[in-house]
Amino acid sequence: MVQYSPERLDAAFSALSDATRRGVVLQLGQGDASISDLADKFHMTLTGMKKHVGVLEQAGFVATQKVGRVRKCRLGARRMDEELAWIAQYRALWEARFDALDGVIEQLKQEETSR
Amino acid sequence: MVQYSPERLDAAFSALSDATRRGVVLQLGQGDASISDLADKFHMTLTGMKKHVGVLEQAGFVATQKVGRVRKCRLGARRMDEELAWIAQYRALWEARFDALDGVIEQLKQEETSR
DNA sequence: GCTATACTGAACCATATAGTTCAGTGTTTG
DNA sequence: CAAACACTGAACTATATGGTTCAGTATAGC
Structure with a gap:
């Protein structure tokens, strides 16, 4: 079981709650970049981008x-184990509660794949 | 591949960035509750808790x-598929950049399927 | 019917966030 | 050396967030 502290999860989920920051992370997955590169790619001032990078670095x-x-700028050391574990925990609870009403999960799966 | 929109992920990760809200979600995983129940459990006014529940409901x-x-209040319909998918995507990039040369990918795949 | 309960909404407060501009500092490069 | 470049930090703006209090409304129970 992965151990996690509230503050780390706060910072992590908060960092991920902005589309620009998620974009930056995925971009860095494609290769390193400078602040200028990122500012240009995401149509933002250098200063603005530096703040986003700061938030991501903090997380x-x-x-x-x-x-x-x-x-x-490059990808950091965190694999997002804690974030993944939290969501997995939610899913486990979710399934346990919705399993009780029989057949619902299968129905939802079908709805989902047909979206 | 799960399809996701920026706004939904914004709302989802933002909702999860608060420890009280994460606590409420896990609590509801144990069983339904009223606003009063939750406000009491998390040492907060009714009004404050209602806001948190509103954010979670929105997400x-x-x-x-x-x-x-x-x-x-009870658990909602979302299984957090999109959030899980985003994080999985990050991990894939992360692994490609950090562990392209050894067997870590296989190890992670096993962890995942053994859940 | 009267009172207690459970919530709701408006208003307020302090702080944080996402962005900007502007005025620097340190580094390349012609 | 001078000029261009990449970033940095301070200050400012607008809006959002997390919490409160207070004054309602609607329902439950005696």
């Missing part, structure tokens, strides 16, 4: 390093 | 129903 999803006058 | 994690003078 551990991004790591940065100053190289000359450029700040190099 | 689809909680459903409520007025029964007489009591509002009955």
Whole structure:
């Protein structure tokens, strides 16, 4: 079982609650980038992007390093184990509660795949 | 592949970024509760708790129903598929960037299927 | 019918967030 | 060396958030 602290989950989910930040994370998954690169890609000022990167860095999803006058941004060390574990826990509860009403899950699965 | 919209993920992750709300969700996993029950359990005013429940309801994690003078709160219809998918996508990128050279991917696949 | 209960809504407060501009500082590069 | 570049920090704006109190409304129970 993964151990998690409220504050880390707060910071993590809060960091992920912004579409720009989620975009930055996925972008860095494709390769490293500078603040300028990201600011350009997401149509934002340097200063604005730096704040987002700061939030992601605080949450551990991004790591940065100053190289000359450029700040190099890359994916951070966190694998999101704790976040995944929390959601898995929810799903377990969800299934347990909806299992009680027989057949509902199958019905929902069908609705879902037909979306 | 699960399809997701930015706004839904914004609302979902934002709803989960508060420890009280995460607590409410897990609590409702144990059984239905009224606003009063939850306000009492989380040491908060009725009004404050109602706001939290509203946020969770908006995100689809909680459903409520007025029964007489009591509002009955229970788990909502969302299984957090989209949230799980987003995090899985991150992990895939993360692994590709950090562990492309060894067997960690296989190990993670096993963890997942053994749930 | 009267009173207690359970919620609701408006208003308020303090702080945080997402963004900006502007004025720097340090680094390359011609 | 001078100019362009990449970032940094402070300050400001607008809006959102998490919480409260207070004054209602509707229902339950005696």
